[in-house]
Amino acid sequence: MDLKERIKRVAIYLRKSRDNEGEESDETLAKHRNRLLDIAKKNNWEYEIFQEVESSMDSNRPEYQKMIHQLKESLFDAVLSVNLARVTRDDAETPRFMRLLREEDILFVTDSERIFDLEIQEDWQALKFTGFVNNWEYENIRAQLRKRKIDSAKMGRWSNGSPPFGYIYNRLERKVEIDKEKAEGVKLAFQMVIDGIGVDNIAIHLNRGKLFQGHSIQRMIRSEIYKGWIISNRLKGRNTYEGKIRPKEQWIIVKDAVKPCIIDESTWNLANEKLDQRKQLSPRAKQRRHGLSNIIKCALCGRTHSVTIRKDRKNRKEIKPCNKKNLLGERCHNKGINYNTMMELIIDSIRTKRK
Incomplete structure (x- = not known):
């Protein structure tokens, strides 16, 4: 039997990468979607779409997990995606995904309409090699991005996501600039800490339209960006909160990267000393x-x-x-x-x- 004749219902998996911010647009995702839908409709395949914006290295993607669950329930005859890299590039998850396809007798179809039957040894090896190349490519891209981020930090450019409260991001210069109105709130918070006021009371005082909490005030006082420093390469990996902190000697610290800064260094140091003292005191x-x-x-x-x-x-x-x-x-x-x-x-x- 021709492989296409075996396919009645497909799981279409679409993913927009968030690893290379700015390199992939919504237009790219729309093109991929239209291309895969054209293939399904041309072959009269029933389909269900699983679409998300996530990293291919994250196996906990909600749409991906939803698709995996339905594959285990034998609800599809094939997975249709642009290529294997769109589904997974993780060197641990890729063999698990391939093994599931083989165990459930599910085909894998790319946007070039190449059909992989993983019961066939040649197809298994070809897709496995593709997975190896995808992972190698991903790690290479990641290394290049890390180097560019470090170089940007050394040049005083901001590459750490959304700028903190009190700053705005200048996309043309790729630098942060002071938001004068919000910067007054930052200055007030630092002064109140120096005056011995607790972070919870400071948060209440600053709650004018934006709801602060004590821990957000504490993060503000601890952030070196307010004295003009940019610190990169602080975190290793990514988890729900902040990732694993690297040894301090591996941090990329650029002093006087942000000019002018909201708080001078002596004020920042004094506020942080006061915060340390309050932490040591017992009620x-x-x-x-x-x-x-x-x-x-x-x-x-x-x-x-x-x-x-x-x-x-x-x-x-x-x-x-x-x-x-x-x-x-x-x-x-x-x-x-x-x-x-x-x-x-x-x-x-x-x-x-x-x-």
Whole structure:
């Protein structure tokens, strides 16, 4: 039987690469889509399209995983894609994908209408060699991109994605420039840290249209870009958050890369020293621990109530009011309670439980 006659239903897989930003456009993806659809329609194949913008080295792509699941359910006779590199270039995932096609007796069809039957040894070897070449090409491209990124950093150009708050990206110069209005917020945040104000309170103060949180203020203070430095090659690989940090000696650090900068170096250093000092300090409730320290939670917002000693009331211990502010600065209205009263309530509850 002719291989084309075996095919009734195909899985069309389309992927726009996000490895080489700017090198592939939506127009490229549309051309690939039209080309594959023409092949399916010409051969009267039923089809389902799986399309995404992801790296070919990431096996956790949602559309790819959806297609793999349906291939295992024997819902398709073939996979139709521009080439194997569009499906996967990972040297671990490629053999898994090929093995699945062979086990499920699924054909692989390229945009040149070349049909690979992986039960045939010659086709298996040809596609396997193609996978090897694709991976080699990918690693070569990656190495070149890394070199270009390092060279750009040394020239003071920005290549680390979206610029941080307070800067805008000049595409013509490939450099970051100060956003004067937002830069005032950055300067204020640094000054408030120097004045000893906590990052959560700074976030509330700055929440005017854009919702900051304490950790975003902390990242702002830690970012060297605000004193004019650009640091590249800091991260190795990519995960959900930030990737694995390389040893510091491997970082590419370019000082005075951004001119003018929002914060001078002495201000940046002072703010970071203050942040380090606050990190080392314990809350007063931890400095003076009591039986209920860090145990009583606010039923309205979940914040831990701290314990205080009221010197104006003969050193009486109290569970302090909550007063936690949300992102808009609105205070929680949960009131405190006498420490001994709370302790009695807890002991009574324990007695009841024991009975």
